[in-house]
Amino acid sequence: MTVNPVYHQTSDKLQEELSWITSAKKDPERFGPLYKKYHEQIFRYIYQRMDDQELAFDVTSQVFIKAMSNIHKYEYRGVPFSSWLYRIAKSELYQAFRDRKARRTVNVESMHLFEMIEEFEEDDSSVNKKKLIDCLSQLNERDLQLIEMRYFERRSYREIGEILEITENNAKVRAFRALERLKKLFMK
Amino acid sequence: MKKIKTIIDREPVSSDYIQTKQDFGSVLSQAKNLKPPVWKSMWFYGPVGMAVVAVAVTAVTMNPTDQRPTETANVSVEDLLQNQLEQHSPIASIQVAAVHSEDVNEEDSKKDIPVSTSSNTEIEVDQSESDIQNEASIMEEPVIEVVPSQNPRVEEKPKSKNMFPHIEGYFNGEIPVSVLGSDKGIQLNDDIKVVAFDIHYESLTGPETASIVGNKVPAKVLEKIGKYNIGYMVFITDLKGVDRQGKVLSLPSLNFIATN
Secondary structure (H helix, E strand, O other), rough: OOOOOOOOOOOHHHHHHHHHHHHHHHOOHHHHHHHHHHHHHHHHHHOOOOHHHHHHHHHHHHHHHHHHHHHHOOOOOOOOOHHHHHHHHHHHHHHHHHHHHOOOOEEEEEEHHHHHHHOOOOOOOOHHHHHHHHHHOOOOHHHHHHHHHHHHEEEEOOOOOOHOOOOHHHHHHHHHHHHHHHHHHOOO | OOEEEEEEEOOOOOOOHHHOOOOOHHHHHHHEEEEOOOOHOHHHHHHHHHHHHHHHHHHHOOOOHHHHHHHHOOOOHHHHHHHHHHHOOHHHHHHHHHHOOHHHHHHHHHHHHHHHHHHHHHHHHHOOOOHHHHHHHHHHHHHHHHHHOHHHHHOOOOOHHHHOOEEEEEOOOOEEHHHHHOOOOOOOOOOEEEEEEEEEEEEEEEEEEEEEOOOOOOOHHHHHHHOOOOOOEEEEEEEEOOOOOOOOEOOOOOOEEEOO
């Protein structure tokens, strides 16, 4: 499994990021480097979960507006700044689903579906693919989020844990249970 | 719940395209223009806070059950009697009115004075005699109605006298020792019974205080007062009474001069 290079950073990079945050707290115009660094990452996270590209850009902007206006509340906890941005993004995303009638979308590659069916020890047929897609839509939001992050976005358990504010081990257990539930639905 | 839409193999968005959509200037200006929500501003907390405080104060002051505990300690005698009589049957008010009917008449006669003066001023306006007479009669009508003891508002004022404790009708001043030791003891009215008091008197060894439970002066104390206190002051203080609802009340003190 690949590791997200933007998320996982060296301690030097984290210190550099912290200095940007400190200066952004004093002057919002200094938020620029953080915006440039994380804009794409946050946009992809949002666009992965909705089908309207323009709306995804709009929601991404909203995430950074919220982040800038609340930067004084941010506390460094030894994890990348993006984990805080992801939490804002999640909140803004759900608000878009509510207020802007955006549709919750799961973007999945055929390869990911194939890998998952293989894990369930079933044939890679179009029927099974359709069945798996059907099962995905039956999952609850929490399980779907874990499946998405782990199997479709290829995030590490550590990253999932930091985004969901849980431990790495907890993320591992939850992701496994979510997969088990998906398998149970698939095998019905 | 909305059904989730699934998209397979959507065309990926290039990083270059995403970068072209970056607009930090716009985000910065929007962040600067972003005002805090109304409920986070001082303008909200000022009026809303005041309204909440006003409602709370009103709720506390309007609730009669909350008033009672605060009143028990320092309640005035007049207010207590008024509350008592309001809570009880009209018989109580009639009894009090009957006892003090003279006072009522006195007070009502005082009230007549402004009525007569007002009729004089009307004469200066050059109204016809018949009109004046009619108006005078109209003005006098409520005065006539007020005089009888049926009006509870007029009756309530004189009731305050009944709140003063006494021994066989002695409220203060000289009191024979025999009356001081009356079997009826310290009385008040039918609604309130005296349950405890302190009595201060002179004895051979100097001033003495006895805390008594009940409403009668004990024979031992009476004996000492009779022996050493004739012509001197006897103070009955810290009088405690209990009303029909079991509420303990503080009552006014009695000051006597013991006589034979």
